Amino acid sequence: MDATALAARLEEVAPGLQLEVVPSVDRHLTLVARPDEMPVLARALREVPDLAFTLLAELTAVDFWPREPRYEVVYLLVSLEHRRRLRVKVRLPGAEAHLATVSGIWPAANWLEREVWDLFGIAFDGHPDPRRLIMPEDWNGHPLRKDYPVQIVMKPKTFEPMQVTEEEFRASVARDRLVRS
Amino acid sequence: MTVNMGPQHPSTHGVLRLVLELDGETVLSASPTIGYLHTGIEKTAEQKKWSQVIPLVERMDYLSAQSNNLAFCLSVETLLGIDVPERVRWIRVLIAELQRINSHLVWLGTHGMEVGAVSVMLYCFRERELLLNINELLAGFRLFPSYIRVGGLREDLPRGFHDAVRAFLDRFPSKLDEYEDLLTKNEIYLKRTQGVGRISAEDAVAYSLVGPIARAAGVPYDVRRVFPYLGYETFEFDVPTQLAGDVYARYLVRVAEIRQSVRICRQALERIAATGPYAVNDPRITPPPKDRVYSEMEALIQHFLLYSQGFSVPAGEAYVPIEGPRGEQGFMVVSDGTNRPWRVKSRPPSLLACQALERMIVGGLIADVIAVIGSIDVVMGDVDR
Numbered sequence: 322m323d324a325t326a327l328a329a330r331l332e333e334v335a336p337g338l339q340l341e342v343v344p345s346v347d348r349h350l351t352l353v354a355r356p357d358e359m360p361v362l363a364r365a366l367r368e369v370p371d372l373a374f375t376l377l378a379e380l381t382a383v384d385f386w387p388r389e390p391r392y393e394v395v396y397l398l399v400s401l402e403h404r405r406r407l408r409v410k411v412r413l414p415g416a417e418a419h420l421a422t423v424s425g426i427w428p429a430a431n432w433l434e435r436e437v438w439d440l441f442g443i444a445f446d447g448h449p450d451p452r453r454l455i456m457p458e459d460w461n462g463h464p465l466r467k468d469y470p471v472q473i474v475m476k477p478k479t480f481e482p483m484q485v486t487e488e489e490f491r492a493s494v495a496r497d498r499l500v501r502s
Numbered sequence: 503m504t505v506n507m508g509p510q511h512p513s514t515h516g517v518l519r520l521v522l523e524l525d526g527e528t529v530l531s532a533s534p535t536i537g538y539l540h541t542g543i544e545k546t547a548e549q550k551k552w553s554q555v556i557p558l559v560e561r562m563d564y565l566s567a568q569s570n571n572l573a574f575c576l577s578v579e580t581l582l583g584i585d586v587p588e589r590v591r592w593i594r595v596l597i598a599e600l601q602r603i604n605s606h607l608v609w610l611g612t613h614g615m616e617v618g619a620v621s622v623m624l625y626c627f628r629e630r631e632l633l634l635n636i637n638e639l640l641a642g643f644r645l646f647p648s649y650i651r652v653g654g655l656r657e658d659l660p661r662g663f664h665d666a667v668r669a670f671l672d673r674f675p676s677k678l679d680e681y682e683d684l685l686t687k688n689e690i691y692l693k694r695t696q697g698v699g700r701i702s703a704e705d706a707v708a709y710s711l712v713g714p715i716a717r718a719a720g721v722p723y724d725v726r727r728v729f730p731y732l733g734y735e736t737f738e739f740d741v742p743t744q745l746a747g748d749v750y751a752r753y754l755v756r757v758a759e760i761r762q763s764v765r766i767c768r769q770a771l772e773r774i775a776a777t778g779p780y781a782v783n784d785p786r787i788t789p790p791p792k793d794r795v796y797s798e799m800e801a802l803i804q805h806f807l808l809y810s811q812g813f814s815v816p817a818g819e820a821y822v823p824i825e826g827p828r829g830e831q832g833f834m835v836v837s838d839g840t841n842r843p844w845r846v847k848s849r850p851p852s853l854l855a856c857q858a859l860e861r862m863i864v865g866g867l868i869a870d871v872i873a874v875i876g877s878i879d880v881v882m883g884d885v886d887r
Contacts, residue, residue, distance in 0.1 A: 429854055
């Protein structure tokens with residue numbers, strides 16, 4: 322079954338879905354879904370016997386700042402029965418990004434969603450335990466966002482070391498980000 | 503009573519903190535707290551060039567450095583669209599399997615020690631030393647060799663590599679029998695592990711515990727078999743499974759896996775020619791050999807370009823799963839077409855194992871918590887990254 326057939330099958334099982342098929346370079350079939358259809362899609366993927374994506378291998382996000390829609394939440398799914406791998410992407414806007422939780426469908430998503438909330442600040446509606454996972458609970462900001470500083474300049478206590486400002490550091494990285502053919 | 507176990511408890515394999523609610527000796531609830539070892543490797547990786555990420559990812563799961571490295575390189579190579587020579591594939595298979603033996607030996611030793619069999623630890627570390635010596639021979643570094651590179655290997659195999667590996671493979675199976683003599687039918691070990699920390703096949707899949715934990719519960723999923731990479735489909739090996747899903751079943755599965763790894767190593771060693779290509783012949787990715795750098799202008803320029811600017815990877819994303827010592831492992835890499843990664847995300851099997859820990863220990867005894875934490879083989883560097 323290729324990605325187009327899979328999308329057609331999903332649209333047949335759950336009418337109203339509008340899935341976009343995107344090419345991929347690895348062995349995952351790749352679909353892009355709209356944020357509001359994620360709960361329906363997740364349930365269909367998990368429960369329909371000829372799909373049976375019972376294993377959520379990975380759930381993460383990518384920040385494409387300053388592009389809009391800014392975030393992409395990526396679900397990597399495996400069907401153990403049919404030996405198939407699927408990547409589902411959901412694109413979210415930068416302002417108040419939020420998405421329905423899938424932790425009721427794949428329990429493994431619980432901590433993975435907490436990690437995404439912690440590091441990207443994408444809220445998962447209906448999550449049973451919406452706390453930070455890795456960073457301390459009183460931490461400011463979400464570190465894996467692209468607009469989060471890489472080096473935080475703190476006032477030195479006893480001496481004045483050589484400091485690079487955030488702007489200088491970014492400019493240096495941008496200069497170096499050459500495209501070579 | 504509420505008990506704080508960790509973050510600095512000798513049996514939590516690093517810095518895992520468990521808040522346990524106890525009634526006498528029975529665990530009523532458990533909530534793991536992680537993050538004490540968070541070093542922001544994924545954020546750091548976004549600032550580095552592609553080849554500079556390799557030492558970073560090796561340090562995530564510090565007991566299986568070369569598996570991380572392999573997973574990362576495979577994903578980047580998929581994005582680049584390159585296919586490594588056959589000889590490189592066999593060498594990578596050999597290294598990955600030696601790494602699995604290495605990791606399982608540390609697991610067996612520490613787990614044995616935690617349930618009271620201290621001598622097992624000494625025996626396991628004795629054999630692990632031989633594997634570390636092989637790493638040293640290979641790359642001059644015992645724990646994090648960075649030998650696997652994008653596009654192939656760092657350099658050709660050292661002289662005497664075949665003999666060193668063969669000597670290890672000849673010696674090792676009888677030593678493994680020794681460990682089994684110490685544990686497999688040991689009355690005390692059986693009492694401490696059988697029926698403890700049980701998890702069903704459905705739960706194992708629901709919590710994404712694919713790997714030895716799921717195979718001990720009867721889920722025959724092994725990435726090497728189901729989604730073969732590096733030509734694993736051409737090797738003869740079995741995927742050991744058990745049905746009980748308890749600590750003892752995990753022990754049996756891992757020991758059987760070590761034996762299968764030895765089997766794969768022997769086959770791979772047969773296939774590796776003494777000399778031959780050790781990387782793809784692509785000047786955009788592979789640095790020229792040192793003798794040419796010293797004698798040819800073009801090679802010198804190439805060398806400088808690769809070590810100052812690095813190579814660019816086409817825009818896109820890739821995730822290639824491999825079977826690491828702790829289960830399915832892989833790196834989701836996203837590129838924006840430049841010489842630095844846009845995002846590097848590891849799939850951490852240990853994180854998911856930690857998540858399911860609560861399910862395995864609630865209702866059991868507090869003394870069994872130690873046995874269960876040992877049996878799921880968490881590496882906190884991999885959990886927190």
